[in-house]
Every structure is written in structure tokens, then in C-alpha cells.
Amino acid sequence: MGIKVHGTKVSMCTMRVLAALYEKGIDFELVNVDMATGEHKKPPYLSLNPFGQLPAFEDGDLKLFESRAIAQYIAYAYADKGNPLVVQDVKKMAIVTVWMQVEALQFEAAAARLAWELAYKPMFGMETDVAVVEEHEAKLAKVLDIFESRLTESKYLGGDTFTLADLNHLPIIKLIYNTRAGKLFEARSHVKAWCDDIQARPAWQKVIS
Numbered sequence: 001m002g003i004k005v006h007g008t009k010v011s012m013c014t015m016r017v018l019a020a021l022y023e024k025g026i027d028f029e030l031v032n033v034d035m036a037t038g039e040h041k042k043p044p045y046l047s048l049n050p051f052g053q054l055p056a057f058e059d060g061d062l063k064l065f066e067s068r069a070i071a072q073y074i075a076y077a078y079a080d081k082g083n084p085l086v087v088q089d090v091k092k093m094a095i096v097t098v099w100m101q102v103e104a105l106q107f108e109a110a111a112a113r114l115a116w117e118l119a120y121k122p123m124f125g126m127e128t129d130v131a132v133v134e135e136h137e138a139k140l141a142k143v144l145d146i147f148e149s150r151l152t153e154s155k156y157l158g159g160d161t162f163t164l165a166d167l168n169h170l171p172i173i174k175l176i177y178n179t180r181a182g183k184l185f186e187a188r189s190h191v192k193a194w195c196d197d198i199q200a201r202p203a204w205q206k207v208i209s
């Protein structure tokens with residue numbers, strides 16, 4: 001029984017898990033979940049993720065949901081493989097954890113709605129709500145000002161090495177970087193350099209290929 005990721009490459013939360021697996025160079029099976037038919041809202045999928053959301057994850061008899069928790073499990077369970085994604089030193093890891101929380105609670109609060117309005121809605125033939133976009137661009141700009149300042153101190157958000165604090169941002173950045181919201185990243189030189197660096201990683205290129 002190897003690793004199974006239940007999801008789809010269109011789902012940004014699934015992409016986060018795939019990025020962690022590719023960084024580690026671990027074999028896995030991507031089990032497609034058909035959102036169009038509501039497969040994620042019915043048994044047996046609900047036994048894997050009771051919230052009826054993508055992704056879900058299995059590693060032998062371990063079953064997990066929540067993409068960030070899955071990525072963190074992968075980093076620790078496969079510490080001896082691929083890129084570390086976490087750091088050993090407890091104080092340095094505390095800083096990485098701060099920026100992981102910033103991604104989940106500050107960045108996502110602003111940017112996930114932009115991903116919906118600017119990437120997913122056009123994909124599904126739905127109309128973008130410009131007022132919502134403007135409101136969330138203003139929120140994201142404030143978050144990115146803080147990132148710009150942080151990235152003048154260290155190459156990556158969590159410190160000098162690429163960690164989950166950076167990786168967790170990749171799916172949303174991918175979805176909105178080439179939309180009108182991309183100007184918010186490009187206007188901040190350190191943020192832009194960071195985005196370009198993390199998006200060029202071979203593991204991420206495999207996710208989006």
C-alpha cells in the first residue's frame with residue numbers, strides 16, 4: 001500500500017500536496033476525484049475527507065485531509081528524502097511556522113478569493129465580480145507589503161532555505177500571477193524575485209506540467 005492522493009490537478013489544495021511529494025521525489029498515485037459529478041460529496045470519498053473537499057491522502061493505513069497538514073506530514077515522514085522543506089533547529093522552525101500560519105491565515109484570506117474570481121470563474125464561464133476583486137486586491141497588497149519587507153531580510157519567507165512556508169503559497173500564486181492581480185507581485189521587487197524563484201523549482205514545474 002503506497003501513497004495515494006485523492007484529488008485533481010485543477011484543485012489548488014491538491015497541487016500543494018503534489019508539490020511536497022515532488023520535492024521529496026516520492027512515488028505516489030493520483031486518484032482522480034470527479035468534482036463535476038459531486039464524487040467528493042458522497043461516500044466513499046466522505047470517509048477520506050468528511051468535509052467533502054479535495055484533497056484526501058493515504059499513506060498505508062494513515063488517512064489525512066487538509067492540504068497543509070498533509071504537506072507537513074510528508075516533510076517529516078520522509079525527512080531523509082529530497083528537499084528538507086522544514087528545518088531541524090527548533091527556533092528556526094518556529095519562524096518557519098510563523099510564515100506557514102501567515103500563508104494560511106493572512107495570504108489565503110486575501111488571495112484565495114482572487115483565485116476564484118480571476119482564475120476559476122473564467123475557467124467555468126462565470127463572470128468575475130470586479131468589486132470583490134478590488135476589495136481583495138487591496139487586502140493582498142497589505143499582506144505583500146509585509147512580505148516585501150520580510151524578503152529584504154531573508155531569501156525565503158521562513159529563512160535562508162526553501163520550506164513549507166514558501167511551498168504552501170505556490171498554488172494560489174500560480175492561479176493569480178498571470179491575472180490582473182499579478183501587478184501586485186510585480187510591483188514589489190523582492191516579492192517578484194521570490195515568486196519567480198519558487199515557481200521555477202523543478203518540483204513545481206512537474207505539478208503544473
Ligand SMILES: N[C@@H](CCC(=O)N[C@@H](CS)C(=O)NCC(=O)O)C(=O)O
Pocket residue numbers: 011012013014040052053054055065066067068
Ligand atoms: N483547507 C482545505 C481546503 C480544501 C478545499 O477548499 N478544497 C477545494 C478544492 S481546492 C474543494 O474541495 N472545493 C469544493 C468544495 O468545497 O465543495 C485544504 O487545504 O485542504
